[in-house]
Amino acid sequence: MTAADPKEKQLQFVAFCSTLDAGFWHQLTRNKLDVYKLDDKPRSIYGFYYNGDAVGLPCRMSLEFTSFNEVPSVPPNCFLSHGVLHNMNTIDAFKTSDKKFLLEQAASQLWNDIIKGNAIKDPSLLSRFMVLTFSDLKKYHYYYWFAFPALVAPDNVILTKPAQTLDKYFTAKEIDEFLCAYSQFIKNSNSPGFFLVKVDGDNIAVTNFTDFEDACKDRKVIVGFCDPSTMDSYPGWPLRNLLTLVAYHWADKVDEVIVVCFRNRARDGKREINHSLVLHLNVPSIASTAECPKSVGWEKNQRQKLGPRMVNLSSSMDPTRLAESSVDLNLKLMRWRLLPSLDLDGIAQTKCLLLGSGTLGCNVARCLLGWGIRTITFVDNSRVSYSNPVRQTLFEFEDCLEGGKPKAAAAAEKLKKIFPGVNSSGHELSIPMPGHPVNTTEATLAQAKKDVSRLEQLIDDHDVVFLLMDTRESRWLPTLVGASKRKIVINAALGFDTFMVVRHGLKLPKGGAAQKPEVAKKTTSPESPASDETKPNTVIPGSELGCYFCNDVVAPGNSTKDRTLDQQCTVTRPGISMMTGALAVELLITLLQHPDGGYAPADTSSKDDHLSSEFVSPLGLVPHQIRGFLSRFNHVLPASLAFHLCTACSEHVLQEYEKRGFEFLLDAFNNPTYLEDLTGLTELQKETQDAEIWDFSDDESVHSME
Numbered sequence: 001m002t003a004a005d006p007k008e009k010q011l012q013f014v015a016f017c018s019t020l021d022a023g024f025w026h027q028l029t030r031n032k033l034d035v036y037k038l039d040d041k042p043r044s045i046y047g048f049y050y051n052g053d054a055v056g057l058p059c060r061m062s063l064e065f066t067s068f069n070e071v072p073s074v075p076p077n078c079f080l081s082h083g084v085l086h087n088m089n090t091i092d093a094f095k096t097s098d099k100k101f102l103l104e105q106a107a108s109q110l111w112n113d114i115i116k117g118n119a120i121k122d123p124s125l126l127s128r129f130m131v132l133t134f135s136d137l138k139k140y141h142y143y144y145w146f147a148f149p150a151l152v153a154p155d156n157v158i159l160t161k162p163a164q165t166l167d168k169y170f171t172a173k174e175i176d177e178f179l180c181a182y183s184q185f186i187k188n189s190n191s192p193g194f195f196l197v198k199v200d201g202d203n204i205a206v207t208n209f210t211d212f213e214d215a216c217k218d219r220k221v222i223v224g225f226c227d228p229s230t231m232d233s234y235p236g237w238p239l240r241n242l243l244t245l246v247a248y249h250w251a252d253k254v255d256e257v258i259v260v261c262f263r264n265r266a267r268d269g270k271r272e273i274n275h276s277l278v279l280h281l282n283v284p285s286i287a288s289t290a291e292c293p294k295s296v297g298w299e300k301n302q303r304q305k306l307g308p309r310m311v312n313l314s315s316s317m318d319p320t321r322l323a324e325s326s327v328d329l330n331l332k333l334m335r336w337r338l339l340p341s342l343d344l345d346g347i348a349q350t351k352c353l354l355l356g357s358g359t360l361g362c363n364v365a366r367c368l369l370g371w372g373i374r375t376i377t378f379v380d381n382s383r384v385s386y387s388n389p390v391r392q393t394l395f396e397f398e399d400c401l402e403g404g405k406p407k408a409a410a411a412a413e414k415l416k417k418i419f420p421g422v423n424s425s426g427h428e429l430s431i432p433m434p435g436h437p438v439n440t441t442e443a444t445l446a447q448a449k450k451d452v453s454r455l456e457q458l459i460d461d462h463d464v465v466f467l468l469m470d471t472r473e474s475r476w477l478p479t480l481v482g483a484s485k486r487k488i489v490i491n492a493a494l495g496f497d498t499f500m501v502v503r504h505g506l507k508l509p510k511g512g513a514a515q516k517p518e519v520a521k522k523t524t525s526p527e528s529p530a531s532d533e534t535k536p537n538t539v540i541p542g543s544e545l546g547c548y549f550c551n552d553v554v555a556p557g558n559s560t561k562d563r564t565l566d567q568q569c570t571v572t573r574p575g576i577s578m579m580t581g582a583l584a585v586e587l588l589i590t591l592l593q594h595p596d597g598g599y600a601p602a603d604t605s606s607k608d609d610h611l612s613s614e615f616v617s618p619l620g621l622v623p624h625q626i627r628g629f630l631s632r633f634n635h636v637l638p639a640s641l642a643f644h645l646c647t648a649c650s651e652h653v654l655q656e657y658e659k660r661g662f663e664f665l666l667d668a669f670n671n672p673t674y675l676e677d678l679t680g681l682t683e684l685q686k687e688t689q690d691a692e693i694w695d696f697s698d699d700e701s702v703h704s705m706e
Contacts, residue, residue: 009158009159009162010156010157010158010159011157011158011159011235011279011281012234013150013229013234013235013236013237013239013240014059014229014231014234014235014236014237015059015148015237015299016049016059016060016061016129016146016148016228016236016237016299017058017059017060017061017299018060018061018063018129018131018144018146018299019060019061019062019063020062020063020064020144020311021062021063021064021065022313022316022317023064023065024063024064024065024067025135025140025142025311025313025317026065026317026319027065027067027068028068028087028133028135028142029135029137029140029317031068032087032135032137033137036087038089040086040087040088040089040093042084042085042086043084043085043087044082044083044084044085045063045067045068045083045084045085045131046063046066046067046069046072046073046074046080046081046082046083047061047062047063047067047080047081047083047129048061048062048074048075048078048079048080048081049061049062049078049079049081049127049226049228049236049238050062050077050078050079050228051077051079051226051227051228051236051262051263051264052077052263052264052265052266053228053230053265054230054265055230055232056230057230058230059228059229059230059236059237060228061081061129061146061148061228062078063083063131067083077264079124079127079192079193079226080124080127080191080193081124081127081128081129082124082125082127082128082129083128083129083130083131084106084128084129084130084131085131085133086102086130086131086132086133087133087134087135088132088133088134089134090134091134091136091143093134094132094133094134094143094308097132099132099145099147099298102130102132102147103130103147103149103295103297103298104292104295106128106130106147106149106295107149107151107292107293107294107295108292109128110125110126110128110149110151110241110295111151111292111293113125113126114126114151114241114244114245114248114249115248117249119209119241119245120209120210120212120245120249121209121210122190122191123191123193123194123195123209123242123245124190124191124193124194126194126238126241126242126245127193127238127241128148128149128241129146129147129148129149130146130147130148130149131144131145131146131147132144132145132147132308139312139314140312140313140314140317141310141311141312141313141314142310142311142313143308143309143310144308144309144310144311145298145299145307145308145309146298146299147297147298147299148237148297148299149241149295149296149297150237150240150241150295150296150297151240151241151244151292151293151294151295152293152294152295152296153244153247153286153289153293153294154243154244154247154251154283154284154285154286156284157243157281157282157283157284158281158282159279159280159281160256160280160281160282161280162233163232163233163277163278163279164277164278165274165275165276165277165278166178166260166273166274166275166276166277166278167274168278169278170204174202174204175273175274177203177204178197178204178206178273179271179273181204181205181206182195182206182262184206185206185207189208192226193225193226193238194209194223194224194225194226194238194242195207195208195209195223195224195225196208196209196211196212196221196222196223196224197222197223197224197260198211198214198222199222206224209245212249212250216250216253216254219253219254219255219256220254220255220256220258221246221250221253221254221256221257221258222258222259222260223242223246223257223258223259223260224259224260224261224262225238225239225242225259225260225261225262226238226262226263226264227239227261227262227263227276227277229261229263230263233277235259235261235277235279236261239259239261242259243257243259243281243283244286244293246283247283247284247285247286247287248285248286248287248289249287251283251284251285251286251287252285252287256280256281256282257280257281257282257283258278258279258280258281259277259278259279259281260276260277260278261276261277261278261279262276263275263276263277264276319420320420320421321421323419323420323421324419324421327369327372327419327421328344328372330370331344331347331371331372332344339618339619341593341618342593342618342619343592343593344372346592347371347372347373347589347592348372348373348374349374350373350375350463350464350592351375351377351461351462351463351464352368352373352375352376352377352462352463352464352465352466352588353377353379353458353459353461353462353464353465353466354376354377354378354379354466354468355379355431355465355466355467355468355469355474355475355478356379356380356466356467356468356469356470357378357379357380357394357407357408357410357411357426357468358380358382358388358392358407358468358470359391359392359494359572359577360468360492360494360577360580360581360584361378361380361392361407361411361466361468362392362393362394362395362411362581363393363577363578363580363581363582364466364468364492364581364584364585365378365394365411365415365424366393366394366418366581367581367582367584367585367586368585369415369418369419369422371585371589373422374421374422374423375422375423375424375462376412376415376422376423376424377412377424377425377426377427377458377462378407378408378409378411378412378424378425378426378427379408379426379427379429379431379455379458380406380407380408380411380426380428380429381428381429381430381431382406382407383403383404383405383406383407384399384400384404384405384406384407384410385400385404386400388400388407391574391577394410394411394414394415395407395410395411395414396414406426406428407426408426408427408428408429409426409428410426411424411426412424412425412426413426427454427458429451429454429455430451431451431455431469431474431477431478432448432451432452432477432665432669433471433473433474433476433477433556433558433669434473434476434555434556434557434668434669434672434675435473435556435557435558435672436473436558436669437669437670438666438669438670445666448666448669449662452477452662452665455477455478455481456481456485459478459481459482459485459487460485462487463487463488464487464488464489464490464588465478465482465487465488465489465490466489466490466491466492466584467479467489467490467491467492467548468492472556473556473557473558475491475548475549475556476549476556476647476648476668477665479491479504479547479548479549479648479649480648480649480653480654480657481657482504483504483507483547483648483649483654484507484654484657484658486506486507486509487506488503488504488506488588488591488598489503489504489547490502490503490504490584490587490588491503491504491547491548492580492581492583492584493548494572494576494577494580495572495576496571496572496573496576497572497573497576497629497630497631498576498627498628498629498630499576499579499580499583499627499628499630500625500626500627500628501580501583501584501587501625501626501627502547502548502624502625502626503545503587503588503591503624503625504545504546504547504548504649505542505543505544505545505546505547505642505649506542506543506545506598506599507543507649507654508543539601539602539603539604540601540602540604540624540639540640540641541599541601542596542598542599542600542601542602543599544641544642545602545624545639545640545641545642546624546640546641546642546643546646546649547642547646547648547649548648549643549646549647549648549649550640550641550642550643550646550648550649551640551643552646552647553645553681553684553685554676554681555647555668555672555673555674555675555676555681556647556648556675557672573630575630576628576630579628579630580628583626583628586619587622587623587626589619590617590619590620590621590622591617591622593617593618593619594616594617594622595616595617600616600617600622601622602622602623602624602639603621603622603623603637603639604639621637623637623639624637624638624639624640625637625638625639625640645679645680645681645684646679647675647676647679647681650679652678652679652680653675653678653679656678
């Protein structure tokens with residue numbers, strides 16, 4: 001820098017910072033044990049960097065488990081870096097390795113690629129790293145030291161103008177044209193991280209380094225690189241070796257070098273590049289240089305001194321623990337950027353009971369697993385048949401052999417194979433039902449009583465009950481028990497091209513106290529819902545919502561009697577169960593995130609109002625019901641009040657069940673009219689039949705009574 005011109009300034013760079021996820025170390029461990037063994041020869045690996053980070057984040061070089069792939073696997077919008085792994089067999093070999101020699105070796109390879117033109121054909125060769133490692137596999141302690149080789153040539157690059165942002169160099173129209181040109185360039189380039197920019201009047205083109213001669217006709221060249229730096233005035237590390245390439249091949253052919261430090265940040269769903277830097281540089285030629293220039297690049301440790309780092313992964317390197325951390329990654333990223341208030345711990349601790357292990361049960365279980373639910377219990381009384389595996393995603397052909405495995409146990413076993421960290425079990429259980437009389441023999445009564453007791457205990461041990469059975473009447477007993485025990489109950493039912501998902505109203509505790517079930521415990525009272533997303537007259541409190549049976553005026557009966565094969569089976573379009581299962585789980589998770597938990601009110605405003613409502617749950621609306629019509633690709637969100645004569649959740653039924661227990665249930669199972677007589681439905685039906693009926697004529701304005 002000359003004293004005569006204060007505008008000129010020495011160029012400075014932001015160094016890379018290494019970022020390694022647990023998957024990298026896990027894969028290194030496997031390779032060490034199964035492939036490398038005692039062989040410590042250098043091995044090629046890959047990393048990547050990103051040029052769209054927010055301001056304040058470091059200039060990162062990332063490595064993950066895919067870094068060991070023979071063919072590089074780079075995430076979208078990221079850029080390849082070529083690396084060399086030196087994995088030592090002992091800690092002494094790690095400490096005594098000749099660091100100077102290793103760096104010079106990497107720099108020599110980089111220099112050869114520049115002078116021979118390899119880096120012009122494939123500019124990704126300009127981005128390199130080296131990592132020296134030692135793995136203590138008894139303790140899962142990993143020692144490592146990164147180097148990012150950069151050639152110190154030329155050593156006197158001068159900024160002839162202060163750095164400026166792209167929107168100060170190009171007009172808004174030119175920026176749009178530049179972004180379009182770059183988008184077209186990356187479709188055909190094998191190295192999208194480096195490029196030339198050609199400006200011809202109003203036209204802007206982005207092209208490869210091989211087109212240099214055509215790009216510098218006016219003794220000026222614009223080179224670009226994808227810049228991982230987020231600092232306002234300083235470019236990232238990849239520019240160092242790019243300038244060496246420019247100085248060796250092109251500096252004597254141009255008067256000015258302009259560098260576009262391309263930063264492509266996503267904002268509100270769009271790409272934003274105005275903050276990219278433009279540098280005007282005086283780059284001296286080094287075309288006559290024969291020997292490899294000096295190099296720098298060893299990374300500093302946490303204390304900002306040259307030295308290695310160590311990571312202790314003893315708590316996470318067990319495959320099961322690693323799976324747990326990986327499973328939670330997507331959820332944590334959701335909370336990190338999109339939903340800071342998301343209660344992941346509350347979700348993980350929720351215990352879910354799935355009554356039915358068929359098509360719906362399998363899909364609900366998989367979706368619960370994706371949300372981080374750790375306790376999933378299956379109940380079913382049937383076995384896996386040959387028609388099941390293609391629709392029921394937890395089963396395979398082998399599960400059908402020799403009469404088929406019990407569905408509940410097979411589903412739980414497969415869930416653990418998918419994710420060993422889940423607490424999953426299966427119970428073979430027949431649920432007694434109205435319309436299916438229980439034989440009064442001693443053995444039959446004892447078995448029925450045992451089944452009821454097991455079901456009651458299972459519901460008592462869980463926070464949420466999913467009703468996913470084939471028949472209407474099989475849902476009656478768990479609906480009743482769930483209402484009595486104040487559990488969240490989610491019901492899902494299928495038609496051929498229709499479906500329904502409904503959450504049952506959560507009854508207030510006896511005496512009207514505000515205490516809620518553990519899974520739904522919040523700070524507000526259920527009598528004073530936290531929701532203010534709609535006007536008071538457009539919500540139904542969660543404690544007043546109806547259950548699956550509240551819209552019926554008859555008691556549940558035997559729905560399988562005298563049915564043909566297609567009527568006995570749940571015949572649906574294949575995608576229905578997947579959509580229904582997913583919506584049932586999403587409804588539950590949204591409910592759990594609401595301040596009122598299971599007592600969250602149901603919005604009854606119009607469909608258009610739904611689109612503009614202020615959400616109380618961070619995940620959105622918490623409807624009472626979701627009804628879908630696949631033939632019209634349409635959803636509606638009805639809500640209904642609890643029916644005071646309901647055969648499953650009305651006060652009369654709950655009182656009789658809590659007072660008489662199994663004796664009450666036996667009457668309901670064996671007497672077809674018992675529930676209707678108890679609730680008053682019989683009297684209601686009689687009053688309806690005795691009422692006078694008006695006959696309305698389409699042709700007359702005066703109506704007469706028949």
